[in-house]
Amino acid sequence: xxxxxxxxxxxxxxxxxxxxxxxxxxxxxxxxxxxxxxxxxxxxxxxxxxxxxxxxxxxxxxxxxxxxxxxxxxxxxxxxxxxxxxxxxxxxxxxxxxxxxxxxxxxxxxxxxxxxxxxxxxxxxxxxxxxxxxxxxxxxxxxxxxxxxxxxxxxxxxxxxxxxxxxxxxxxx
Amino acid sequence: xxxxxxxxxxxxxxxxxxxxxxxxxxxxxxxxxxxxxxxxxxxxxxxxxxxxxxxxxxxxxxxxxxxxxxxxxxxxxxxxxxxxxxxxxxxxxxxxxxxxxxxxxxxxxxxxxxxxxxxxxxxxxxxxxxxxxxxxxxxxxxxxxxxxxxxxxxxxxxxxxxxxxxxxxxxxx
DNA sequence: TGATGGAAGTTGAGACTTCAAGCAAGTTCG
DNA sequence: CGAACTTGCTTGAAGTCTCAACTTCCATCA
Numbered sequence: 001x002x003x004x005x006x007x008x009x010x011x012x013x014x015x016x017x018x019x020x021x022x023x024x025x026x027x028x029x030x031x032x033x034x035x036x037x038x039x040x041x042x043x044x045x046x047x048x049x050x051x052x053x054x055x056x057x058x059x060x061x062x063x064x065x066x067x068x069x070x071x072x073x074x075x076x077x078x079x080x081x082x083x084x085x086x087x088x089x090x091x092x093x094x095x096x097x098x099x100x101x102x103x104x105x106x107x108x109x110x111x112x113x114x115x116x117x118x119x120x121x122x123x124x125x126x127x128x129x130x131x132x133x134x135x136x137x138x139x140x141x142x143x144x145x146x147x148x149x150x151x152x153x154x155x156x157x158x159x160x161x162x163x164x165x166x167x168x169x170x171x172x173x
Numbered sequence: 174x175x176x177x178x179x180x181x182x183x184x185x186x187x188x189x190x191x192x193x194x195x196x197x198x199x200x201x202x203x204x205x206x207x208x209x210x211x212x213x214x215x216x217x218x219x220x221x222x223x224x225x226x227x228x229x230x231x232x233x234x235x236x237x238x239x240x241x242x243x244x245x246x247x248x249x250x251x252x253x254x255x256x257x258x259x260x261x262x263x264x265x266x267x268x269x270x271x272x273x274x275x276x277x278x279x280x281x282x283x284x285x286x287x288x289x290x291x292x293x294x295x296x297x298x299x300x301x302x303x304x305x306x307x308x309x310x311x312x313x314x315x316x317x318x319x320x321x322x323x324x325x326x327x328x329x330x331x332x333x334x335x336x337x338x339x340x341x342x343x344x345x346x
Numbered sequence: 347t348g349a350t351g352g353a354a355g356t357t358g359a360g361a362c363t364t365c366a367a368g369c370a371a372g373t374t375c376g
Numbered sequence: 377c378g379a380a381c382t383t384g385c386t387t388g389a390a391g392t393c394t395c396a397a398c399t400t401c402c403a404t405c406a
Binding site for chain 1: 385
């Protein structure tokens, strides 16, 4: 959402306002992103009893060797803060879907580990979730649009990355 | 975020999992959306003292005749629930940027009205916000990509619209 | 008129997020 | 070694969001 003050020939230090067309694009983005997030949150909350982000965390763990990830690593890969992750894992632990384990090589470190029940929850609800994503996004877009969306979002994500590739974690050797 | 169980020839009732390429697209989308929301929230919270959604509400009001909108109308146009809006307006009211006014023609109705200070806050912080949006999105995309993004998001948003065009509000005559 | 159902908006509790502060363990370097 | 700094992660409080009531008022229709 943006403002568009009276159109004017850009003066020296006048900010570069969005053009009408840019505003339409931006508005569409915001609306779609808002609706989509909401939609997926609602779907997963109803069916699986957790918000979309939490589901994403379980997926990341499921895809990882030994179904575990260091807290920081998980936070980075999910693009959330450690604090947020800490709270999230606490809740997932309470639900029995994740368990914490001490890191042997670094006494400060913690692993988040997907439990058996966590895997079961994923197995049970993945189909419904994929469906939701398909219906909301992929089924509505042409292959070219899908490709385009991927490229665009990759570019945007890259530009916002906390800095560096992030692949400079010591534990990754 | 999705799961991709062992690839298999889709059996009768096997859900249509995302292909590898679709997964990459989806992952990029989620990452970009997460980072972007976070980035804008942080920027606005730091500079203007409110999250991105709240800023969006002020903008909607600023663009409306007499700088006011019925609660339901504002909620729909911002794609959020009435409940959320109710809380949000309460907070914006406390900050002095919005004021509520009774609707003369419907005693249940409320207008959210942008105050003078609300306008001032927008004036002061719009440039910084536009900058942030430009840097994160528009400056990184080609004109074709911008256009494409607009089309794609318009399609997705349309598919998730609560149903109907929503333009069937009585007060709009 | 007045019963019924729907619409507008609010509320409170609980869940989630943010922010700043904090603790403990690793690292650096004189 | 040990002070100073950094890293990994957690914590609590304050802010925000969701969900399910709930209140009030409007609209319909007999």
